[in-house]
Amino acid sequence: MTESTQTPHIPDWQAALLARHSLGRGYLERAQEWFDPLAGVIAAHHNSANRPVLVGLNGSQCSGKTTLCDYLQGVLTHQYGKRALALSIDDFYLTHQQRLSLAQTVHPLCATRGVPGTHDIALLNATVTQLLDPARSADVVIPGFDKATDDRKPAQALGRWSGDLDILLLEGWCLGVHPQEDETLVQPINPLEAQEDREAVWRQWVNRSLAEDYVPFYECVDFWVMLAAPDFDCVLAWRSEQEEKLRRSLADAATPNALQSPEDLQRFVQHYERLTRECLATLPDRVDYLLSLDARRKVRAVSHRLLGGS
Numbered sequence: 310m311t312e313s314t315q316t317p318h319i320p321d322w323q324a325a326l327l328a329r330h331s332l333g334r335g336y337l338e339r340a341q342e343w344f345d346p347l348a349g350v351i352a353a354h355h356n357s358a359n360r361p362v363l364v365g366l367n368g369s370q371c372s373g374k375t376t377l378c379d380y381l382q383g384v385l386t387h388q389y390g391k392r393a394l395a396l397s398i399d400d401f402y403l404t405h406q407q408r409l410s411l412a413q414t415v416h417p418l419c420a421t422r423g424v425p426g427t428h429d430i431a432l433l434n435a436t437v438t439q440l441l442d443p444a445r446s447a448d449v450v451i452p453g454f455d456k457a458t459d460d461r462k463p464a465q466a467l468g469r470w471s472g473d474l475d476i477l478l479l480e481g482w483c484l485g486v487h488p489q490e491d492e493t494l495v496q497p498i499n500p501l502e503a504q505e506d507r508e509a510v511w512r513q514w515v516n517r518s519l520a521e522d523y524v525p526f527y528e529c530v531d532f533w534v535m536l537a538a539p540d541f542d543c544v545l546a547w548r549s550e551q552e553e554k555l556r557r558s559l560a561d562a563a564t565p566n567a568l569q570s571p572e573d574l575q576r577f578v579q580h581y582e583r584l585t586r587e588c589l590a591t592l593p594d595r596v597d598y599l600l601s602l603d604a605r606r607k608v609r610a611v612s613h614r615l616l617g618g619s
Contacts (some may be wrong), residue, residue, distance in 0.1 A: 322383045330376045340380050343608040347534065347598055348384040350613065352391060354532050355475050361441040363529055366480040367592055368536035369585050370578070371547035373606055376478040377536065381478055391475040394440065398481030400452045401433045405460040415509040418501075421580055423457065425483055426518035430526055437529060440474050482581065485533055485595065486588045488519040500587070501579035512583065533596040541586050543604050545578050 323337060330336075355362050368374030378395035383439045385393040403411075411419035411426070419426065432452060439449045448469040494512050497503035506512055538544050552574055562602035593599050601610040 312434070320387065322387055326376075326379055326383055329379065332376070336376075339607065343570055343600065343611065344377060345384060345388075346611075347600075348381050348389065350598065351381065351532065352385060352389040355391060360532065361443060361474050361477065362531040363441060363477045363479060363530045364534060365484050365527070366478060366534040366536070367588060367596070368480065368482065369538045369544045369588065370542075370581060371544065371551050371606075372484055372536045372538055372602065374482075376538050378478045378480045385476055392473055393476040393478065394470055394474055395478040395480070396436075396451070398428055398433065398479065398484055399456075400454045401428045401430070401436075402454045402461070403427055405458075415514050416506070417607040418505060418511040419582070423482075423580055424515050424584065425523050426515050434526060434529075436476065437479070440470060440477055441529075443473070451576045460546050475590060478500040479530075483523075483584050483588070485527065485530075485535070485592055486519065486584050487524060487591070488516045489583075489587060491516075499579045499582050501576055502583070510520075512562075515584070532598070533542060533592075534598045535592050535596040535600065537586075537589060537593055537599060537601045539602065539604055540589065541582060543602075544581075544585055545575070546604075547606065548578055549574060608616070 319337065326332075327334065327336065351362075351364055366374055366378060368377075375395075375397060378397075382393045382395040385391040402408075407429075408420050408422060408427055421427070436449065436452060439445060448471045451468040451470055453467050454460070455462050463570070491513075494516060497506065502509075502512060529545075538547075549571070559618050593601075597614045599612045600608050601612075603609045
């Protein structure tokens with residue numbers, strides 16, 4: 310093999326990231342073009358704040374937000390010398406039993422994790438507060454959730470963060486969304502709401518949870534980022550693609566129950582539809598850094614409040 314055809318060496322942290330997310334090297338080229346500038350803005354924000362900062366990242370299901378936060382953590386750590394940590398709001402779900410209790414006392418749809426009201430915001434607040442405390446001396450336990458068992462990970466499987474922290478990256482599909490006006494909740498927007506939430510009890514409960522628990526937490530966020538899908542139809546298509554990849558990976562495994570049928574998948578995504586549409590309609594004008602995606606999840610445009618353009 311000649312020198313010109315040899316595969317260029319990449320840093321170990323980048324190789325590990327590609328392996329974790331089953332990505333090809335082409336991801337790095339796109340990431341360096343679109344995401345490295347964002348890392349620079351975040352680093353500069355930390356420098357000007359002169360304290361630990363919390364970055365909130367919104368993105369619909371399957372938009373790539375988890376991978377983006379993982380990449381940003383690597384760039385911030387290895388190129389800017391920051392102590393950075395990436396978390397997901399998914400790791401702060403209520404336990405399976407807690408959601409079953411809500412299903413009995415509030416509405417059966419509360420059993421399904423995902424929507425506002427199914428996260429332990431008190432635990433999220435406590436964890437974030439500890440991580441961002443510059444005077445902290447003790448390690449912080451990092452919560453985790455096992456989607457395979459639909460419950461929290463056991464204590465022995467949890468991670469810990471020790472020492473100082475400069476930048477905390479927190480991602481979530483509903484992060485940043487605000488409650489809707491009460492009158493907008495009356496009309497169902499999909500079969501799930503029309504057939505299983507006829508009296509709008511569930512969606513009113515979700516809306517109250519947003520107002521009472523999530524909006525106050527948003528005050529902790531220093532800098533907002535959004536990965537914006539073109540529309541909700543793309544979100545459903547992306548989620549279907551993800552399920553098909555899982556189907557192929559498990560083709561020879563005795564795990565048929567790990568997969569959702571097309572009908573089950575469509576019903577599942579309908580839990581998220583109302584607020585995903587609300588995010589796409591309202592958040593682009595609110596965030597500090599907007600990455601607009603095309604139907605193939607490639608960045609097609611960037612707008613930045615501080616840079617004043619795209």
